[in-house]
Amino acid sequence: MKNRAFVRNLLLLLLSVALIGGIAYLLIRSPRVTSTDRCEAVTVEVKTEAGGEPLFLTGDRITDELARRGIQLRGKRLDSIDLRKIERTLLSMPIYKRAEAFIAPSSSSVQIRLTEKHPLYIVQEASGKSYYVTQGKGTITVNPTFAAYLPIVSGAVDLKMATGPVYDLMTALREDPYFTDYFGQVYVDETDGIVLIPRIGTTRVIMGRESNWSEKLRKWRIFAESVLPKRGMNAFSYVNLDYGTQIIARSRYAPEGETFDEEGEVVTAPTPEPAPAPAPKPAPAVSAAPAPKKPAATEKPREKAKEASKDKPKDKPASKPSDKAKTDKKEPKKDPKKDPKKPAPQQAPTPKKPNKPTEKGKPNKPQKK
Numbered sequence: 001m002k003n004r005a006f007v008r009n010l011l012l013l014l015l016s017v018a019l020i021g022g023i024a025y026l027l028i029r030s031p032r033v034t035s036t037d038r039c040e041a042v043t044v045e046v047k048t049e050a051g052g053e054p055l056f057l058t059g060d061r062i063t064d065e066l067a068r069r070g071i072q073l074r075g076k077r078l079d080s081i082d083l084r085k086i087e088r089t090l091l092s093m094p095i096y097k098r099a100e101a102f103i104a105p106s107s108s109s110v111q112i113r114l115t116e117k118h119p120l121y122i123v124q125e126a127s128g129k130s131y132y133v134t135q136g137k138g139t140i141t142v143n144p145t146f147a148a149y150l151p152i153v154s155g156a157v158d159l160k161m162a163t164g165p166v167y168d169l170m171t172a173l174r175e176d177p178y179f180t181d182y183f184g185q186v187y188v189d190e191t192d193g194i195v196l197i198p199r200i201g202t203t204r205v206i207m208g209r210e211s212n213w214s215e216k217l218r219k220w221r222i223f224a225e226s227v228l229p230k231r232g233m234n235a236f237s238y239v240n241l242d243y244g245t246q247i248i249a250r251s252r253y254a255p256e257g258e259t260f261d262e263e264g265e266v267v268t269a270p271t272p273e274p275a276p277a278p279a280p281k282p283a284p285a286v287s288a289a290p291a292p293k294k295p296a297a298t299e300k301p302r303e304k305a306k307e308a309s310k311d312k313p314k315d316k317p318a319s320k321p322s323d324k325a326k327t328d329k330k331e332p333k334k335d336p337k338k339d340p341k342k343p344a345p346q347q348a349p350t351p352k353k354p355n356k357p358t359e360k361g362k363p364n365k366p367q368k369k
Contacts (some may be wrong), residue, residue: 037078041109049097049118055148056095056116065145066090073110081110090114094140116344120170121186124154133170137163155188158277165211169194172213178221190324193242201233208242216241223247242367 044059057065066073071087073081083101090099090112098115119132119140132140132150139159153166166186173179184199193209207216219241227249228235263266 036350037090037105037108039073039076039078039081039108039110041107041314042073042112043104043109044114045110046114046116050115054116055119055150056146062090062112062114065093078105078108078110083110086110086112093146095146095161096117119148119150120167120174121151121153122148123157123159123166124152125157126155133162137167138173149185151186153186157188161188165209168211169207169213172217176214176217179217192240203234203236204238206238206240206242208240210242219247223249 044061044062046054046057046062048054048257064071066086066089071086071089081103083103085101086101090096095117096114096118098113100113102111103109104111104152117138117140118135120135122130122132122142124130130142132142132148133153146366151170153162157166166188169186173183182198183196183205185197187195187197187204189195192206194207196205196207198205205220207213210216220239223239231251235251235253236249236250238250
């Protein structure tokens with residue numbers, strides 16, 4: 001037992017000595033920065049959160065941006081370069097998540113490593129405010145110094161909607177390789193909700209406000225693969241996917257819309273009804289002119305009536321005008337301003353019946369007043 005413990009301790013001692021010796025050798029042999037060493041190159045490595053090529057600034061442009069901010073590296077003494085200042089300056093740009101700077105004495109260069117935030121789309125609010133929305137629902141203020149070619153979201157959108165329903169929809173688009181670069185613009189309409197505009201064609205794809213984006217994108221893919229090749233990329237002014245299992249499409253060349261099922265087949269294709277002929281204007285109502293009133297018979301002196309009764313004792317009374325004569329013909333109503341109403345003609349008074357004679361052959365005596 002004692003021999004085993006001795007051997008083990010000896011091995012540990014030898015291993016420790018070898019490790020210390022290796023470290024000392026590296027320290028002695030490693031190049032050191034001297035006061036005469038100057039920066040001959042600047043190497044910039046940029047990675048993105050999602051992988052792939054950087055979207056904003058290349059390595060050369062980053063070096064130029066540092067120089068513009070007062071940090072000149074080429075030709076400067078390596079021992080006088082402030083590495084922490086370089087990192088703080090780069091992190092002040094909102095497009096970077098991490099920054100690391102160090103000196104490589106063997107190549108007399110400054111090494112910079114950056115991690116770029118991953119922007120998803122640009123938001124342009126109606127108020128004029130513009131910003132990028134990044135992965136993780138962060139935002140970056142748009143700066144003309146660094147710009148990326150991304151889908152644009154505009155219309156009735158604010159920060160809450162841009163980082164809510166719109167963010168979820170854009171995430172669903174990224175997850176499906178078919179839609180990675182399919183849509184170039186997103187418009188938020190106050191009535192229709194979210195509307196997508198493809199990069200090719202002008203058909204508006206209405207997504208609505210419901211959040212089942214994956215199902216709606218599946219319907220659009222079926223429609224795009226089965227209907228558009230037959231009808232043309234610009235055959236429809238809009239396609240509405242916000243109707244459950246149906247797809248409502250409005251043709252540019254027909255007054256009525258069409259309904260498609262989930263397989264892209266037409267469910268109903270209503271034929272346009274002929275426009276009804278304009279109804280004739282009703283003729284102005286003609287009201288019967290009121291029958292002229294019989295003027296009150298002016299009562300003549302009774303003496304004249306008596307004389308008339310003497311001459312014609314047995315005259316029959318004038319026949320009453322028939323009802324037919326009383327009913328005047330309907331005449332169109334005349335404008336009182338243009339045709340003033342004429343006074344009704346006065347009718348001659350009807351003579352009174354003579355009184356019956358009291359004696360045969362003798363007329364009655366006139367009554368005294």
